[in-house]
Amino acid sequence: xxxxxxxxxxxxxxxxxxxxxxxxxxxxxxxxxxxxxxxxxxxxxxxxxxxxxxxxxxxxxxxxxxxxxxxxxxxxxxxxxxxxxxxxxxxxxxxxxxxxxxxxxxxxxxxxxxxxxxxxxxxxxxxxxxxxxxx
Amino acid sequence: xxxxxxxxxxxxxxxxxxxxxxxxxxxxxxxxxxxxxxxxxxxxxxxxxxxxxxxxxxxxxxxxxxxxxxxxxxxxxxxxxxxxxxxxxxxxxxxxxxxxxxxxxxxxxxxxxxxxxxxxxxxxxxxxxxxxxxx
Amino acid sequence: xxxxxxxxxxxxxxxxxxxxxxxxxxxxxxxxxxxxxxxxxxxxxxxxxxxxxxxxxxxxxxxxxxxxxxxxxxxxxxxxxxxxxxxxxxxxxxxxxxxxxxxxxxxxxxxxxxxxxxxxxxxxxxxxxxxxxxx
Amino acid sequence: xxxxxxxxxxxxxxxxxxxxxxxxxxxxxxxxxxxxxxxxxxxxxxxxxxxxxxxxxxxxxxxxxxxxxxxxxxxxxxxxxxxxxxxxxxxxxxxxxxxxxxxxxxxxxxxxxxxxxxxxxxxxxxxxxxxxxxx
Numbered sequence: 001x002x003x004x005x006x007x008x009x010x011x012x013x014x015x016x017x018x019x020x021x022x023x024x025x026x027x028x029x030x031x032x033x034x035x036x037x038x039x040x041x042x043x044x045x046x047x048x049x050x051x052x053x054x055x056x057x058x059x060x061x062x063x064x065x066x067x068x069x070x071x072x073x074x075x076x077x078x079x080x081x082x083x084x085x086x087x088x089x090x091x092x093x094x095x096x097x098x099x100x101x102x103x104x105x106x107x108x109x110x111x112x113x114x115x116x117x118x119x120x121x122x123x124x125x126x127x128x129x130x131x132x133x134x135x
Numbered sequence: 136x137x138x139x140x141x142x143x144x145x146x147x148x149x150x151x152x153x154x155x156x157x158x159x160x161x162x163x164x165x166x167x168x169x170x171x172x173x174x175x176x177x178x179x180x181x182x183x184x185x186x187x188x189x190x191x192x193x194x195x196x197x198x199x200x201x202x203x204x205x206x207x208x209x210x211x212x213x214x215x216x217x218x219x220x221x222x223x224x225x226x227x228x229x230x231x232x233x234x235x236x237x238x239x240x241x242x243x244x245x246x247x248x249x250x251x252x253x254x255x256x257x258x259x260x261x262x263x264x265x266x267x268x269x270x
Numbered sequence: 271x272x273x274x275x276x277x278x279x280x281x282x283x284x285x286x287x288x289x290x291x292x293x294x295x296x297x298x299x300x301x302x303x304x305x306x307x308x309x310x311x312x313x314x315x316x317x318x319x320x321x322x323x324x325x326x327x328x329x330x331x332x333x334x335x336x337x338x339x340x341x342x343x344x345x346x347x348x349x350x351x352x353x354x355x356x357x358x359x360x361x362x363x364x365x366x367x368x369x370x371x372x373x374x375x376x377x378x379x380x381x382x383x384x385x386x387x388x389x390x391x392x393x394x395x396x397x398x399x400x401x402x403x404x405x
Numbered sequence: 406x407x408x409x410x411x412x413x414x415x416x417x418x419x420x421x422x423x424x425x426x427x428x429x430x431x432x433x434x435x436x437x438x439x440x441x442x443x444x445x446x447x448x449x450x451x452x453x454x455x456x457x458x459x460x461x462x463x464x465x466x467x468x469x470x471x472x473x474x475x476x477x478x479x480x481x482x483x484x485x486x487x488x489x490x491x492x493x494x495x496x497x498x499x500x501x502x503x504x505x506x507x508x509x510x511x512x513x514x515x516x517x518x519x520x521x522x523x524x525x526x527x528x529x530x531x532x533x534x535x536x537x538x539x540x
Binding site for chain 3 (some may be wrong): 416419469483
């Protein structure tokens with residue numbers, strides 16, 4: 001069985017979009033991870049703040065890395081996100097993913113994202129399906 | 136008061152991320168819109184399918200355009216998405232945004248995304264806060 | 271394999287809370303059902319409207335009946351509900367449950383509830399885990 | 406302005422359904438509360454476990470008490486719940502409601518419910534609209 005680090009390296013290799021987001025994997029353990037990225041001009045929306053898809057995508061990558069790190073392939077089935085504060089160009093976002101529950105076929109995670117002033121900017125919940133396929 | 140088309144043109148001008156996604160506005164009316172985009176290699180994740188953030192971002196843009204088209208600025212407060220089928224490179228995604236409810240300060244929309252084979256690939260629900268600020 | 275009607279009769283026999291809610295099964299098919307109930311004084315909250323738990327519970331019963339009707343036991347893993355309009359004592363609620371997606375281990379349903387004036391009062395989405403256990 | 410305790414007493418007086426649930430208010434502060442109740446036979450569903458509507462309703466009452474305790478009337482607009490573990494007759498449920506964000510017109514809360522063995526049985530997130538009407 002591969003280690004969490006080997007699995008996430010393998011995932012990141014193929015994960016062109018996480019690379020576009022500039023995601024750095026700061027911490028990683030079975031069921032948990034900490035990711036960060038910096039908001040660039042091309043990530044902004046029509047309100048001149050980060051598009052909601054940016055914090056969602058960072059959260060969804062965190063969900064993928066934390067849930068797949070045990071060795072079984074997991075795919076997201078249902079996710080929700082609350083946008084709490086606007087995010088601006090140059091903001092550094094840090095996403096903390098925690099495991100809430102891991103059963104046989106379903107697991108649930110939360111991802112809280114903070115900016116560089118340690119203000120929570122979004123709260124995400126994700127449910128994944130745990131397949132029998134191994135990384 | 137600006138028309139829906141004028142508002143969305145204004146939003147798209149500043150919306151660098153929707154432009155990166157290659158979003159085309161196919162239909163637009165107060166509270167409703169149809170958007171489309173094509174999945175490129177840089178939108179894929181470690182499973183070699185579209186990152187969940189792509190269909191979320193397309194849905195979130197549809198929510199923004201449909202909800203802001205009345206003239207008042209609206210900001211997303213809570214959104215959820217179910218990923219139903221994997222999306223591949225080259226797939227053409229079409230997002231249909233419908234208004235479910237519009238009150239004085241809160242409005243709710245769904246966005247259903249279909250691929251070029253008319254299979255539903257995701258179902259999104261978004262709640263926005265209607266501000267008093269005018270576009 | 272039991273029919274949808276046999277399964278739901280079996281479920282309703284043990285379902286004391288659905289009976290307390292006064293739920294009537296108006297239509298039933300694999301993956302779909304229509305339920306109704308009347309709002310009583312003991313279902314109201316501190317705003318003198320129906321407690322949010324009433325429309326949620328009616329939706330959750332509809333989810334259970336529609337998803338279990340194929341024969342495999344299904345248990346709800348993630349659900350969300352938007353409350354659109356206040357519900358009053360004496361209102362007759364009708365819940366329509368539709369199947370959005372049914373895979374091997376996970377299925378997704380929506381439940382829309384209308385009052386006797388055909389106004390939509392809530393929108394629910396539910397994800398269930400399909401077990402191998404048969405009714 | 407009334408105190409949190411005066412407001413919740415006023416809400417509970419009119420809240421026949423929370424009384425039917427047997428809810429006890431164990432702790433209460435602006436934006437936070439702890440509620441408990443015991444699962445009775447009439448709260449069970451067709452799987453012979455507590456109906457999903459029971460933990461939802463307990464969570465929704467906690468959301469109502471915590472969000473209304475500042476003095477402005479708040480109404481739930483969007484809520485979601487993940488059911489983590491089955492709940493049985495006789496189980497004692499304790500719900501902890503925490504404030505995640507409180508803006509001018511919208512506030513967000515989580516409610517985590519534990520059983521008497523301190524196992525988390527559900528995780529709820531609720532968004533409310535803050536009206537100008539005072540209790």
